Amino acid sequence: MAVNNHDEEILAKNNIIVTTFEKLWNWGRSRSFWPLSYGCNCCPIEMMASGAARFDIARYGYEVFRAASRQADVLVVAGPITAKMKPAVERVWAQMAEPKWVVAMGNCAVSGGPFVDGYSVLPGADTIFHVDVYIPGCPVRPEAPFQGLLELKKKVEKQ
C-alpha cells in the first residue's frame, strides 16, 4: 500500500534519527557523484573537456572518473546506444552499486537524436533504464553537464 504525504509526515516525526541520517547520506551522495568513464561519440569529448582546466568538473567534486563500474555512482550515457552496445551498457549498469543514477547527455542519449532513424540505434537511453536527468544538446557545451549534474544533486537532496 502506498504511503501518502500525510503518513510520511507522521513517520518522519516518529523517526527523527532516521530522517536526519537520510539527510546526511543524501548530502554526501549528492556532493560526490563519481561518473563512470564511458562514452561513444562526440559528447564524451565534451565530457573530457569539462574535466580539463577551463571548465573543471572537480570544483563540484565530481571529477573522479572511475574506470571500474563498481565504484561509479553516475552512468553518464554520452552518445547513442546501439544495438551492439546495449548488452554491454546493461551489464555495466548492473555492475554498479546502489545508489546509482543515469544522466543522458546529448541528444543521442536522450532520444537517439540525429541517428534515431538508423536501424541500429536505440531511441534513447530510457529504453533500457530509468534516466534521472536529460541534457539535450548536440554536442552539449561542457557547462551543460554541470547544470545537469547540479539538477541531479537537487533531486538527490530531495529524496
Added chain:
Amino acid sequence: MLQTDQYNINIGPIHPSTHGGLHVEAVMDGETIVDAIVHVGYVHRAVEKIAESRTYTQFIPYASRLDYLASHLPTMGYVQTVEKMLDIHVPERAEYIRIIMGEFSRIASHILFVGSLAIDLGATTGFTYCMRDREKILDLFEMTSGQRMIASYMRFGGFAEDLPEEFIPAARNFLKNIPQMFDEYNHLLSGNEILQARLKNIGVLSAEDAINYGITGPNLRASGVDYDLRKAEPYGIYDRFAFDVPLGEKGDNYDRFMVRLQEIEQSGRIITQALDQLPEGEIRAKIPRIVKPEKGLEVYHRIESAKGELGYYIVSDGGEKPYRLHVRAPSFINLMVLPLISRGGKLQDIIANIATLDPVLGEADR
C-alpha cells in the same frame, strides 16, 4: 620451459582507453599479447543508410558527425564531393576559409591525439594542457558557427556566413602561440624518457605493411611513405601553399606521435599563408535551392582528413536524395593493422598502439 596457459581478455567496449566503443579481444600469455582481435561496430549509427533518406543538403550535419574531432574536414570532403557532382565553382574567399577551418580542425584533432595519448599512458596533466590549447580552437569555431565541436558551417558552394570580425586576430593569436605550446609538449611529453621508452620501437609498422593494409594519413607517413593527398593530388586550393610533409623513419609509436606533432606546425604554416592571402569577396556561390544531380551520376572524391584518406562515393538517381553514399573511413582501415603491430607486445603496449593509431570510432563504425 614452464607450460603456460593462454587466456582472453576483453579490452572494451567500455574501457577508459578505447576511444569510444572499440572492443579488442586480446589473447594473452601472461602480460604478453599473442593475438588481438578487433571488434568494431559498437558505434554503428547507420549513417550511410540515413544518408539515403536525407536530401543532399540535409546530410551536411551528419557528415560533420563522422569525425567529430575534426568536424570541418569530413564536412569539407562531403561538400566538395557534391560540388564535384554539380560542377559548382566555389568563390575564392570561401576556398581560403575552407582551408583555414580545415587546417584548424586538423590541429584540434592532433592536439586531442596528443592529449589522449598522454592520458592513456597515465600522464593526466599533459592531457589537460592539450585540452587547454584545444579550447582556443574551439572558441574560433564557436565564433564562426556557434557550435564548439560540430560546426555545420560549410554549405554547398561556400559557407553559411562570413567570418566574424574578431576571427582573424584571434586566429593569428593562436598561431603565434604554437611555438610556446610546442615547447611545453616537448618538455612534458616527447622529451620525457618514460614516454620515449613506452613508445620507441613499439608497434612497428613497416612501410610495406602499411601500404599493403591500405593505411593512410599520419600513420602511413610515420612509416616513411611520402604520401599526402594535399601534395599528391591537390584538391581545393592546396597547391597554392608551401608546406612540408613530415615523415617518420621506423613507423613505431614514437614516429606516429612525432609526425602528428610536426603536422600541427605545418598546418599552422598553411593557415598563416591562407590568412595572409585571404581575398575579399563573395562567400557563397549561387546554387539552386534544391540540389538534384543528374541521374546515374557516380562520383568519388577524397581528401586528406586528420586521420587519413577520407573518401565519399555518391551515386545519384536523379532525385533529391543520394541513391547510395559510401564513406571510405580512414579510421576503420587504419584500425585493422592493430593486431599486426600488437602481437608480441605487452598489454600496456596495446593501449599505446590504439592511441597512436588514433581511430575515431564514429568514423570507423559510421
Added chain:
Amino acid sequence: MEHFFVNTAHALVAWLTGLGLAPGWADLILLVVQWIAVIIIVILNITVLIWLERKVSGFIQQRLGPNRLGPFGMFQTIADAIKLLTKEDIVPSQTDRMIFKTAPMVFIIISVMLYVVIPMGDGMEIVDLNVGLFYFISIGSLSTIALLMAGWGSNNKWSLLGGMRSVAQMISYEIPLAFSLLGVVMITGSLRMSDIVAAQSNIWFVVLQPIAFITYFISATAELNRGPFDMPEAEQELTSGAYTEYTGMRWALFFLAEYTNLVAVSALMATVFFGGWQGPWLPSWLWIIIKTYLILNVFFLIKWTFPRIRMDHLMSFSWKFLIPVSLANILLTGAGIEVLMRMGW
C-alpha cells in the same frame, strides 16, 4: 608546547598508577590510548591529504580543484566518505569470499602498523624498537599480500593481473629500498629510529647519502604503487587493477591504506634523510609534519607529471640499475667510514 604530548602521556600513567594500578597495566592502557590516537590521526590526516592531492593536482593542471564544500572545498572528502559508507556492498558470486572480504582489512591493518616505530616528535615513538627500521621494512613489504589477496579473491582477470603486477613490483623494489637504508644504518650503527634521528643533529643524511636518498625515493614510490609506478591500479589499462571488483567502503579501505602507507613512507623519509623531528623554533612534532607534507607534495607532483612506466621496464630498472647502484653506495659508504675511522674521526 614542545613536550605537550609526552607530558600528557606521563600524566596519564602517573594518574593510573596513582589509582593503584600496577605500572605494567598502566603502560598497557597508555599503549591502547596511543593506538587509538594514531588511528584517529591517520584518518583525519588522510581526509586532509586526499583533499590536498585533489587540490594540488588541480593547481598543477591550472584548475581549481574542489572548492564548493566548506572553505576551499575542505569537506569534499567528508562527503565522499559518507557516500562510500552508504554505498551498496557487492560481493560478486564467483569470488573467493573469505579472501575477498579480508584483503582490504589486512591492507589497512598493515599500513597502520607502520606508524608504531615512527618518531613523531622528541620521544614520541609509540614503541622505540631496537630494530625499528627493520620492522618498518618488513611490515611494509607485507602489503603485497593484501593486494595479491584482492587480485586473486576477486576472480577477475584485470584484478589478477593487477595483483600479480604488484607482487612482482614490490618484491623487486624491496631490495633497493632496504639497501638504500643500509647506508644510513652503517653510519649510525643502529636500527633504532631515535638513534638515527639523533645522528642527524649536525648534518642531514640526505647530504651524506645522496645516492641512497635517490634510490630510496624511487623505490619508495614503487613500493607505494604511486604514479608513475601505479601498476596494480593502472586505470587506463587495467580499469582499476586489483580493486576492480570492490565497491563502497571496501574499496575506500584500500584507498585509505594506500594513503596511510604514503604518509608512513614519507614520514620515514623525513626521519631517515631529513633529520626527523629536529628543527629550530617550532616544536618537534610540528617539524616532522612539515617535512612529511613537503615530501608528500613532491610525490604528488611526480605522480601528476609522469606517464606510467611499462611493467618490464619497471622490473629491469630495479634489477639492472637500482640494485647495482644501491650496492655500490653501500660499498662507497663502507669505504668512506673505514677511511674516516683510520683518520681518527
Added chain:
Amino acid sequence: MYGTGLLKGLGITLKHTFEREITQQYPEQMPVLPARFRGNLQLDFQDCIACEMCTKVCPNGVLSLESVRDDKTNKKKLMSYSIDFQYCMYCNFCVENCPKHCLHFDHNFELAAYDRENIKKVYQRPQELVTDLPEEIVAAEEKNQKRISVMIGALQKDAPKILGKLLEDEEKGKVLAAALASDQDKLEKIAVMMVEDIEKAKKVAGALANKAAKDHPKEGNVVA
C-alpha cells in the same frame, strides 16, 4: 643525460602550479558566448507565415507546425508550432531558410530536464491573436471553450454521477471522483478530454480509476 627530460617535465608542471588558474566557475561566472552561439531555438510567433520551409529543410524532423488556411485572404495562419529539441542537430538550416527571420537561436544552453517531455517546446497561438483567425474557427473555438467550462462546472458539482456514466460503472466513478476531488488539474484535463474526444477520456478515466482503486482498496481509508 638520462633523466633530464624527466626534470624538465617536473619544471613545467611546477611552473604551472603557481600560475593563475584558467577555470571559469560556471554557475556564478557565466561563459562569454559569441554572438552566433546556438543555444535554444526560439520562434517569433507573430511573424511566422507557416510557409513550412523550416520543417522541410530540417534534417531530423525537429520542427512541426499546425496551420489553418483563411479562405478570404487565402493566407495560412499558424495555429501551433512545436520544437522537439531532443532531435535537434544545431545545423542552423531552419534559421537560414526562414524567409521571415522568425527563428533564432538564443544563448541559453541550460536545458537539462528531469523529464523527456519537458524538452519539447510547443508554441500555442496567443490569446490576443485568436480573433485574428477565420470566423468559423474562432466560433468553433469559443463553443468548445464554453462546453469545457460547463463540463468542469458539472464535474465539480456532481463528479461521481458523471464519471460513473462515463465509465459505465458507478462504483468506479465514485472511487475516481474521490481521487480527483483533491486534484483539480486532472479534473480539468478529463473535462477537456470529455469534450474533445470521449473515447480517449474513457480510457484515461478507466486507467485512473483502476489506479485509485489499487492505491486505496477501501474508500474509507482515504485521508482527506
